[in-house]
Amino acid sequence: MQPASIALFEGNLLLKALRETDRALLLPHLDASICRKGDTLFEAGAEVTRITFPCDHTVITLLIAMMDGGSAETATIGREGAVGGVVSNGRVPASTHAVAQIGGPILRMDAVRLQEAKRRSPALRDLFVRYSDCLLAQVLQSVACNALHPIEQRCLRWLLTLQDRLGTDVLPVTHELLAAMLGVQRTYLTRILRLLQEQGQIKVGRGRITILDRAEMESAACECHGRIREHFETVLGAVYGTDGLVAVDPPDPIEGAVEPDPLHTVRKARR
Template structure:
């Protein structure tokens, strides 16, 4: 039977922590297996846990409308986490988090993460930086959905998924992709046929294969590259040959901030 410790390095946020900082979280991590379509948390419900997708597990944040339609706002894999990353937890969720590709997820009670952030500046620093990157992804997605044609949005989504899987073969159905993009499947089918005719992808049953990643990057809008550059600048993201996130090397806390923290600690210690 698998244990949480076996998956600690299959999530890049946890892997980026020093051993001493990771030990603040490890005893409280729980391993949960999720299947495709499972709900991690629902809009309006309280968020009690912070969830870390591991290996090739992928979670999507969705906004659902009253008429039943929905659209993707962020896609999170082994590079990140979902839940109350910055808040104290226990607050109502604004989005629906659904598992897009099933697999293992490590989760921790939000109060335990808050305690670790209180005790460790590196933990606070890492999660603050990641929260900034996640917000950048959400905001870029909003702008892309409003301003760019469906072809560009489709390419952005496929490259985002490949970043998290590291494989040219993406196990995604046309129904799922249409739901993520907020369009009808018949319309999406025409778009995919166009991209296939251009030699960018190959569409199969239950999968889409990336045929020419460099050409896709040239044909897509700037949104995917903007998010990757932000991850690089803020979290020191390292990418593999297929474009997959493979490591984070976050910059250290600025010296000025460390000096202020040290001074505050001295003041707090004074009688």
């Protein structure tokens, strides 16, 4: 791995939102690397020792894998966030697989170094608490979506989420990948994509899906994508352009406020 450069540092919106003093706490400990499509960053049950920040168009997916070989996506993370010990303090067993859905540049650092930096900077700590809350919200909304909404709406939600993180109309995704993310058979998904194409919302090509009418897709999708977007805007200060996320501008911490505990949020959700 190579030391992180300032240019690559700004390829991740979460890191780019940091003040110079907080950047200085992280930059010496960040290593630059390239992950390829399909690379596994960590597996369920393995100890998570490093934080990974996707940069530019890199996208990481958190997957739950079953004993019968099936799997389903629980969260999609791009340049707006990070994976690996973000909600916890790191160095605990992972509950999911983290796989590079779209390869590209990443920045990585030891989880212990991040915790040290968070202890030294209330602003840095506040930013990661806010992001952890948004990541949990995405996971929990995905659970509800998978249980309650038809595959057509789930497919649209997933495509919109991916476009948010890529900022482009052309999504480099295959039928096989999308079927795996949604936990359905490829033949079934192919019929769904054909229907969406006939409706003029997308165009299906070899190894890619092109968004033709985002507004119509947002109207036809379930409310899950809109709810997560609103949560990211409110809690993290996410800024959306016409094609998705373009910046993170977190609200100023409330002086004297007690910081929420992301693990407490998980425990409450399980009750």
